[in-house]
Amino acid sequence: MGLWGSSSRISQGEQGSFHCPRCNSKMRYTDQKVETYFTLFSVKLFPLGGASGYVECATCKSTYNHEVLDYDPHKDASEFQSTFEIAVLKSMVLMMVSDGVSDLGELSAIRDIYRRMTGRPITDTQIESLAKDISSSRASLRDYVGNVSSQLNVGGKEMVVRALYMVAMADGSIAPQEQRLLDAASSALDISPERVRAVIAETDS
Numbered sequence: 550m551g552l553w554g555s556s557s558r559i560s561q562g563e564q565g566s567f568h569c570p571r572c573n574s575k576m577r578y579t580d581q582k583v584e585t586y587f588t589l590f591s592v593k594l595f596p597l598g599g600a601s602g603y604v605e606c607a608t609c610k611s612t613y614n615h616e617v618l619d620y621d622p623h624k625d626a627s628e629f630q631s632t633f634e635i636a637v638l639k640s641m642v643l644m645m646v647s648d649g650v651s652d653l654g655e656l657s658a659i660r661d662i663y664r665r666m667t668g669r670p671i672t673d674t675q676i677e678s679l680a681k682d683i684s685s686s687r688a689s690l691r692d693y694v695g696n697v698s699s700q701l702n703v704g705g706k707e708m709v710v711r712a713l714y715m716v717a718m719a720d721g722s723i724a725p726q727e728q729r730l731l732d733a734a735s736s737a738l739d740i741s742p743e744r745v746r747a748v749i750a751e752t753d754s
């Protein structure tokens with residue numbers, strides 16, 4: 550060791566709970582602060598600034614960057630769920646307005662599917678006001694499902710197709726505009742038309 554140099558000191562900062570990726574569960578953590586000092590004859594004279602640090606899991610002792618504290622798998626999951634629900638709802642309403650008339654059968658199909666999907670009710674008034682917005686916005690199906698599509702597995706994509714098909718069939722038959730929308734769904738969701746036909750056949754049986 551020379552006459553002067555630097556040395557680091559680790560001190561314990563704040564504690565709390567976080568989702569430890571290694572434990573894959575909520576755990577206690579300690580924020581370990583690392584301060585570097587300018588030293589002379591091994592005596593710490595002053596901090597060199599820019600204290601850094603890391604987060605240590607109290608259980609498995611794994612250490613992470615501070616960004617780990619922002620990670621909440623449950624929050625991420627519920628955020629995705631609500632994005633998904635809105636995407637399916639808007640797609641169904643787009644299907645309802647596609648043939649120019651929103652009949653009672655389509656309204657009740659949307660109410661039923663939304664309730665089964667989310668566990669929450671939606672009123673005809675809410676659906677109709679959404680229908681007005683959607684008709685005037687001229688948004689396409691891709692606008693609604695495009696951004697959730699990449700995060701969906703096959704089962705999730707098929708669920709969207711099934712929901713759309715049930716709304717389309719609610720008035721008894723598939724109109725050409727409704728068929729076009731189903732085709733657009735398969736393209737926006739990146740699933741094959743064959744797969745869409747198979748889902749429809751399953752839904753019918």
Ligand SMILES: [Zn+2]
Pocket residue numbers: 569570571572573576606607608609610611
């Ligand atoms: Zn851990």
